[in-house]
Amino acid sequence: MSLPTHLHYTEEHEWLEERDGTVRVGVTHYASEALGDIVYVQLPEVGEQITAGESCGELESTKSVSDLFAPATGEVVxxxxxxxxxxxxxxxxxxxxxxxxxxxxxENGKLLTAEQYAELTSG
Structure with missing residues (x-):
């Protein structure tokens, strides 16, 4: 799967899309493939403040449980x-x-371009 080039990425395999004063966040195809079949998602509450680099949720798959790390500091809207x-x-x-x-x-955390993220995941 090719990476959307308009998105920003993190070393923890999240993506960010800028949208009219907010950012939308998800996990990359690479992360979803590595996790396997995701069976449970725990997310922060609307209104909660999260801090870049800190855990803010969980993704549970048939293989393991993985933390969702905040890619930026801000308020969940x-x-x-x-x-x-x-x-x-x-x-x-x-x-x-x-x-x-x-x-x-x-405040943004450390963000990568699509090219930088592709290099990170190709090794």
Whole structure:
């Protein structure tokens, strides 16, 4: 799968998409493939403040449980209830319907371009 070039990425395999003063966050196809079939998603609450680099949720698969790390510092303004109800959306469409949350960012964490992320995951 090719990486969308308009997104920013993190070393923890999240993506960010800028959207009218907020960012939408999800996990990459690489992460969803590595996790296997995702069966449970735990996300922060709307209104919660999260801090870049710190755990803010969990993705549980048939293989393991993985922390979701905040890619930026800010306030959670929306969560995707569809993935809470149907976690398989993260596997089926990680860059689309499988998005996880939206943030009003006060400070970005360390972000990568699509090219930098591709280099990170090709090794």
């Amino acid at each position: 929306a969560v995707n209830e569809s993935v809470v109800d149907d976690p398989s959306l993260v596997n089926a469409d990680p860059f689309g319907d499988g998005w996880l949350l939206e943030l009003r960012v006060s």
